[in-house]
Amino acid sequence: MNKLIGGGFAVTAVLAAALAFATSNARAVEPGQSAPAIELAGRAAPVNLERLQGKLVYVDFWASWCGPCRQSFPWMNEMQAKYGPRGLQVVGVNLDNNSDDATKFLSQVPASFAVAFDPKGDTARRYQVKGMPSSVLIGPDGKVLQVHTGFRDDQRAALEAAIVAALPVAR
Amino acid sequence: MSCSESQFDDGGLTGRASVRSMVLSAVLVVVSAVVAVMLAGCAAPAAWEKGNLAKPEMTFGHDALEQRNAAHVYASKENASGGTGVGGGGCGCN
Numbered sequence: 001m002n003k004l005i006g007g008g009f010a011v012t013a014v015l016a017a018a019l020a021f022a023t024s025n026a027r028a029v030e031p032g033q034s035a036p037a038i039e040l041a042g043r044a045a046p047v048n049l050e051r052l053q054g055k056l057v058y059v060d061f062w063a064s065w066c067g068p069c070r071q072s073f074p075w076m077n078e079m080q081a082k083y084g085p086r087g088l089q090v091v092g093v094n095l096d097n098n099s100d101d102a103t104k105f106l107s108q109v110p111a112s113f114a115v116a117f118d119p120k121g122d123t124a125r126r127y128q129v130k131g132m133p134s135s136v137l138i139g140p141d142g143k144v145l146q147v148h149t150g151f152r153d154d155q156r157a158a159l160e161a162a163i164v165a166a167l168p169v170a171r
Numbered sequence: 172m173s174c175s176e177s178q179f180d181d182g183g184l185t186g187r188a189s190v191r192s193m194v195l196s197a198v199l200v201v202v203s204a205v206v207a208v209m210l211a212g213c214a215a216p217a218a219w220e221k222g223n224l225a226k227p228e229m230t231f232g233h234d235a236l237e238q239r240n241a242a243h244v245y246a247s248k249e250n251a252s253g254g255t256g257v258g259g260g261g262c263g264c265n
Contacts (some may be wrong), residue, residue: 065225095219124219131218 001162029129029147034102035138036126038092043106047116049138050124053054053090057138061099061124064105066132071121071153073152080113087140087168090117095132097126135159140168 030037038049038059049057060076062069073092091115092100106115118124127136128133131149132166139145144164148155187265217223225246246252 061219063219063222065222097222101222121217121219124217129218132221134218 001041007041028130029130029136029144029146031146033144034142035136036123038091038093038116038123040118040123041164042117043111043115045114047093047114048104048159049091050143052089052091053142054140054168056083056140056168058088058090058163059127059136059138060077060090060092061095061129061132062092062126064101065096068151069133070105072133072135073157075151075156077110078113079160083163083167088163089114093123095121097117104110113137119153137162137166139166143157 013041035049035057039103040047058079060069060072062072072106076090076092079088092113092115093110094115094117096102096105096117097119099119101116102117124134127134133149135146135148135150135151136144136149137146145166148159227235230238232241242252
């Protein structure tokens, strides 16, 4: 009987481990690997990462309920304005379940870069987003250059330096 | 005769016991499966799924400043933080 109970626990443990693994099987996105696909409906036009090859792409995962995301918007506007002519494209991927929340947010906080909507979070799952906001810098060759989680004002300079270092068009 | 009787009795006992153990093992398998499925449901919500958790009404207290103070004291006394809502607006960095 003891053997039976032991076996039962073993089966439980294995099943639990297998199920836990199944729910978090994707690996984190790391620099050097090719960026997972992004194909989403956008605010102005559909956003497809493949079509942005040749540009330096700064993908930012955000949501209306996230405080640091709100802080990052003015900075991303600035980056787009400053480095857009030199080949930077900022893409804000919204992860709100309800797109109305995103629309309301965008009416309060202007965004002068491409905004895409992913209410189901498929893209976030593919990129294994660990925190909000998360940004991924993708080189002109479609390879991940840098992954960053969170946004604080004292990180602006370092994030900008990473963008400048990877710009495809020299000044 | 007595020998065969005792054999018969023993056989009856082991028969009942084996039925009981079969039922028990079946119950155990079902319980294990249910527990396993339920354990898998204990996964934490992903970073982008905390929209509802970030709402003010999801916190325990009512006064933001007081809560902040309480969280600060708790963190310094217990060397632990979190569990009072979505830290830092959900960025997971605080």
